[in-house]
Amino acid sequence: HPSRLPCGSRLLDLSRPQVMGILNVTPDSFSDGGRFTARDAALRHAEQMVAAGATLIDIGGESTRPGARSVSPTEELERVAPVVDAIARELDVIISVDTSTPAVMRESARLGAGLINDVRSLQRDGALDAAADTGLPVCLMHMRGEPGDMQDDPRYPDIVIEVRDFLVERMAACATAGIPAERILLDPGFGFAKTLEHNLALFKRMGELSDLGRPLLVGVSRKSMIGKVLGHEVGGRLYGSLALAALALAKGAHILRVHDVAETVDVVRMIAAVEAAQ
Numbered sequence: 562h563p564s565r566l567p568c569g570s571r572l573l574d575l576s577r578p579q580v581m582g583i584l585n586v587t588p589d590s591f592s593d594g595g596r597f598t599a600r601d602a603a604l605r606h607a608e609q610m611v612a613a614g615a616t617l618i619d620i621g622g623e624s625t626r627p628g629a630r631s632v633s634p635t636e637e638l639e640r641v642a643p644v645v646d647a648i649a650r651e652l653d654v655i656i657s658v659d660t661s662t663p664a665v666m667r668e669s670a671r672l673g674a675g676l677i678n679d680v681r682s683l684q685r686d687g688a689l690d691a692a693a694d695t696g697l698p699v700c701l702m703h704m705r706g707e708p709g710d711m712q713d714d715p716r717y718p719d720i721v722i723e724v725r726d727f728l729v730e731r732m733a734a735c736a737t738a739g740i741p742a743e744r745i746l747l748d749p750g751f752g753f754a755k756t757l758e759h760n761l762a763l764f765k766r767m768g769e770l771s772d773l774g775r776p777l778l779v780g781v782s783r784k785s786m787i788g789k790v791l792g793h794e795v796g797g798r799l800y801g802s803l804a805l806a807a808l809a810l811a812k813g814a815h816i817l818r819v820h821d822v823a824e825t826v827d828v829v830r831m832i833a834a835v836e837a838a839q
């Protein structure tokens with residue numbers, strides 16, 4: 562795949578790993594719980610993450626953690642649009658919009674977003690057309706069901722085949738809608754409709770998804786798979802998150818979606834230093 566991915570007016574350098582900072586503008590996000598609902602606070606947080614080395618900022622107006630309740634499109638747009646607008650005006654960074662809602666995709670693209678990050682892989686009515694019309698690259702992610710019920714006893718014969726077949730099917734749907742493979746990023750969807758065992762097996766075999774020929778985006782930062790293994794609450798999952806960040810890079814991930822940007826950038830830089838040696 563190309564080493565430079567056009568993201569609206571900006572280019573994403575996929576010849577080296579990139580860090581995507583998480584900016585939740587939702588009152589119930591599992592990790593920032595309402596701290597960043599104010600537009601200015603969100604802008605300051607984004608500024609800090611860019612200063613720490615994030616080259617993408619993922620803005621989400623609807624929490625997708627297990628059990629999260631859904632948000633109306635209007636409410637989601639009211640949360641997201643002002644923040645996309647402010648960051649597009651103030652910061653030199655690629656804005657990823659974390660949404661499944663067509664209207665939010667369209668408005669965010671108009672305001673300057675450079676990437677669509679849809680945990681539902683454009684399955685909502687009108688999402689494929691909206692994403693196609695924006696001309697932006699799209700991240701497709703594996704999930705079955707909805708955040709409200711996805712953790713109710715998910716079962717698969719083989720989680721890696723499940724994820725790969727799902728992503729292949731969604732890529733085909735994208736191609737039919739006019740979104741070419743060159744504009745697709747793929748994501749295993751850690752923590753979505755998966756048991757701890759599913760998440761660990763999928764992480765171990767993540768390399769098998771690389772033969773789909775598209776860049777991989779990985780999001781495990783502070784997630785329950787870390788909490789379940791280490792027995793730590795959200796605030797105590799940094800070290801586990803960094804361990805998995807390093808392992809994801811070793812397994813071929815291109816973009817890491819994280820809360821702790823500065824710490825993760827240090828992991829990326831150390832690995833880059835080793836890779837650059839003779």
Ligand SMILES: Cn1cnc2c(O)nc(N)nc21
Pocket residue numbers: 621625659678679680700702748750751778779780781818
């Ligand atoms: C919004 N969101 C939460 N977790 C995520 C993950 O692992 N990947 C992507 N693409 N988005 C996520």
